[in-house]
Amino acid sequence: MSLVAGAFELHNSATPDTSMTTAMPGGQDVQGASEGPPKPGIPQQQHRPGRIYSANPLxxxxxxxxxxxxxxxxxxxxxxxxxxxxxxxxxxxxxxxxxxxxxxxxxxxxxxxxxxxxxxxxxxxxxxxxxxxxxxxxxxxxxxxxxxxxxxxxxxxxxxxxxxxxxxxxxxxxxxxxxxxxxxxxxxxxxxxxxxxxxxxxxxxxxxxxxxxxxxxxxxxxxxxxxxxxxxxxxxxxxxxxxxxxxxxxxxxxxxxxxxxxxxxxxxxxxxxxxxxxxxxxxxxxxxxxxxxxxxxxxxxxxxSKLSVFLKDALTELYGIGCHKASDQKDRSLSARFENLLQKVRRLDGRLERWKAEIPGPLCFDRFSRASYASVEEIDRDIGASGPKFETHVYQLQALALALAYDNAKILIHRPLMAYREKLSHNHTPAALPHPSNNSSHLALTACRNAAMSTSHVGESPIFSLAAETYAAAYISIHTFTAGVLLCVLSSIESLTPESQESKLGLRRILSMQAKLKSESPCTLSAQGLDILERLTRLVMEKELKDLLGQGSDASLQSRRTEPGVQENWEASQQGQLDAQLGQIMEPTHEQIMPETLEDTDVSQALFDLDQALFNSDSQMPIDPIFSDPNGPSNVFTQEQAWIWGMEDPVEFNQEW
Structure with a gap:
């Protein structure tokens, strides 16, 4: 149709009206010049702020x-x-x-x-x-x-x-x-x-x-x-x-x-x-x-916007979302696939940290900062708000949203590593073993836990209550829900450990945040998220009670802790060393012995137990499987982002799907 318009212009003739070209792709564009005077510096065919219909059947x-x-x-x-x-x-x-x-x-x-x-x-x-x-x-x-x-x-x-x-x-x-x-x-x-x-x-x-x-x-x-x-x-x-x-x-x-x-x-x-x-x-x-x-x-x-580009890349590289290329992952050993995944996570984690470094001071979240407004009622009465007070208020809201987005991205990129763990051979001497803190599966757990715990502290900020009645309320709820699911999983696989107690304290804060969002925000997502997290929490506590009474049937957790070097790994969780450690494990020295990579059945079992508990619940809350294929995998989590907790290898699953 551009050629048509050009041909008529070449012969100094008016282009046909759109009633002659409505059935042709781009047919409306031949009359672009009739929409008004051209805008300086912009070719007219690119300027279509609002089309005015010419005489046609519509x-x-x-x-x-x-x-x-x-x-x-x-x-x-x-x-x-x-x-x-x-x-x-x-x-x-x-x-x-x-x-x-x-x-x-x-x-x-x-x-x-x-x-x-x-x-x-x-x-x-x-x-x-x-x-x-x-x-x-x-x-x-x-x-x-x-x-x-x-x-x-x-x-x-x-x-x-x-x-x-x-x-x-x-x-x-x-x-x-x-x-x-x-x-x-x-x-x-x-x-x-x-x-x-x-x-x-x-x-x-x-x-x-x-x-x-x-x-x-x-x-x-x-x-x-x-x-x-x-x-x-x-x-x-x-x-x-x-x-x-x-x-x-x-x-x-x-x-x-x-x-x-x-x-x-x-x-x-x-x-x-x-x-x-x-x-x-x-x-x-x-x-x-x-x-x-x-x-x-x-x-x-x-x-x-820049974070969205990064997250899109993470979805493709780690989960195979939108990836149509044939993969040779199945032909590679489990250890090789793990090393490939580890390199991707390390690279993406570095990109995420560089993104965080761009955040200017006023947009850096501080949960101890005083809010500009004392209450939602004060904001409601400030109609057409402007000035330094409102500007500070907006920056605090945006800082909260950025902090949640960062923590959520951390969970997204480290979650695939939780499907693996490293087993150290018993015939290795202690001197030959890698440093405990260099265990990559431990680092993944630590990164995810720290991100979820960081999210759980957001509710302590005065701005959180004010944000609950803004358009970002559901956005906040989705991110806190993801952190809550993660803490439930960690509490389940780390039963009766100090880390489990820490995770449950964070989970309590998450539940409080969801309850506040439910009572103050006009969205229904918070109510559903709270319901699911409460049910998951009951399941975690029931499992812990069984373990406490010696009635638990899962012995894999005990075997994990008795492996050489793993007990120390479990107790080393200092956030300040995490990024440096993640880089170190990619470059082992000749003296270090890299452990054997295994699938982490504890994580898979915890996810399966949580999934089955929800599926078999007597609750009447409608929960539809994400996948309707009766022969394919299903996941009863319907809340946003719950699909990442599926038990299958994410990349392999999406290629098969």
Whole structure:
């Protein structure tokens, strides 16, 4: 269709209207020049902020959809309150809009809807995006703001459900507009479903957003032909914000469910976001460079986008997610496969530490820092918050989210090593044995435990209570749930040890955090996570009681502790030496004797026991297997990221699947 447009231009003739090309891929693009004056420095075919339909068979339908969406708009006073609520509670976590630009555009939309015939603007994208902002804000309006809404005769629950129902029913019409606003709508609707009890809807909705984003070439860098105007520069930054929001969601869903990632990095050359938001659409640092700059509101989004790229690589290298290459892993010995895995974990751990080093001071989490606001009620009354107090509050929220993301990444990359353990031969003399702290399976357990324990301490921070009523509440719940499952596993395989006691103390803090999220956040995920963790905790305590009474049937743990050098390994768990030790085990000296690698049946048995206990529970909470194949493996954990606790070799399993 680009050739068609070029041919008509060559002959100085008007291109055909889109009614002649609607059935052809790219047929809508031949009239790109009719969408408005070109933006300086950006080729016109790349600029499609919101498509305006020409006369075609969909004209009347588009007019009807837009008119129906416009009919859902609340009064201007209510809209102003809800826009403020969105930017107070949600924007710091999503950052897909330029705040000033959004505030100006919604006012213009109200002016247009009043002064003109409803539905005249046939692109439903901007209206649907604004309605999603309104719906999410209704979810996070506190008691003070709800009282204001009631004075305007607004039922927050009814209005929210009505908006969501209409947008869901009209989603295909919205994405058909292929506009940036359509991508934003999918981001908002998909994350809402992901964080509020309908995760199975989130995946396809976010997939729609990804496909529209790719159709708009948001994943590609725009060619710059001349100096950019402020409007063009803002357009480029908006495109980048939308793309990286999609990338983060795609990665998060891939981690949550073990689904293949839908983005091929080799196809993408768009830059990371500019934390300073001062350059002309160009990130000041490439992906592999360490970018140190003062903290800004965009620093958080830059760091999370960069972490998403890292996590996508970890999913591919460690779990085989999205890896289509044939592997010779099965033809290699267990020790060789273990060494290969160990190298990958070491490399990824180094990348994660370099990412952490980029976090600026104000975004480094400190659980002892005082919160800017004394209570949620104080925040609720600060409508349209701004200034140093609110800025500090936002930085603390973002620091909490970054800390959880870091700990979660640690668990993700070290968890595969827990499937192995190293057995030392009894004919080795003590002098010839490797240093106890160099046991790699012990290091994996230590790294995972330390990450989970770090997560358990997050609830001690005053900012945690304030974060429970933000859009990040479910995000926090997912990460604390993962840490809780890990501590249950560790408590089970380390029964009656000091480490088990430490893990149970961390688990108690996790349960307290989940209970607080359940009582204060509007999402249902926290309630389900708390229920599952409580049931797992009961199982762990029952197993420990049996071991205490000498009734346990699993003797493998005792044999593990009687192996030469392993008892000392179990007691060496100093976090300060962990990273150095992980590097040392990759370069053994000639005097060191590397142990034999075995599958860790203790971990497998613990996971199997936990899985069976949940599956055989009398609880009526619906728990569907992740895999529906009756002949294939199943895992009754339905909470996000629980798939990583499957007993099979992750890489082998995904290749077979």
């Amino acid at each position: 004209l009347q339908q588009s007019r009807s959809v837009t008119a129906e969406l416009l009919s859902l708009l609340p009064s201007r006073e209510v809209a102003a309150l809800l826009v403020d609520t969105y930017f107070d509670r949600v924007h710091w976590f999503m950052l897909i809009f330029h705040q000033q630009d959004f505030r100006m555009k919604w006012q213009l939309m109200y002016d247009a809807s009043v002064d003109s015939t409803p539905g005249r603007n046939l692109n439903p994208g901007p209206v649907s995006t604004f309605l999603m902002v309104i719906a999410i804000a209704l979810q996070y309006s506190g008691s003070h703001r709800q009282q204001i809404l009631q004075k305007h005769n607004v039922d927050p629950t009814a209005m929210k459900e009505n908006i969501l129902s209409v947008i869901r029913s009209k989603l295909l019409d919205i994405v058909a507009s292929q506009s940036i606003e359509a991508v934003q709508t999918c981001v908002l609707l998909g994350t809402y479903y992901l964080y509020h009890g309908s995760p199975n809807l989130a995946w396809p909705v976010c997939g729609c957003g990804l496909r529209v984003a790719q159709a708009l070439r948001l994943h590609r860098r725009l060619p710059i032909t001349s100096p950019l105007s402020p409007e063009s520069q803002q357009l480029i930054e908006t495109r980048k914000r939308c793309w990286w929001a999609i990338y983060e969601i795609e990665t998060f869903c891939s981690i949550s469910y073990g689904y293949p990632h839908g983005i091929v990095d080799a196809d993408c050359n768009v830059e990371l976001l500019d934390p300073l938001a001062t350059s002309q659409g160009q990130s000041p640092a490439s992906y592999n460079e360490v970018h140190m700059c003062p903290a800004t509101l965009l620093s958080y989004k830059y760091l999370m």
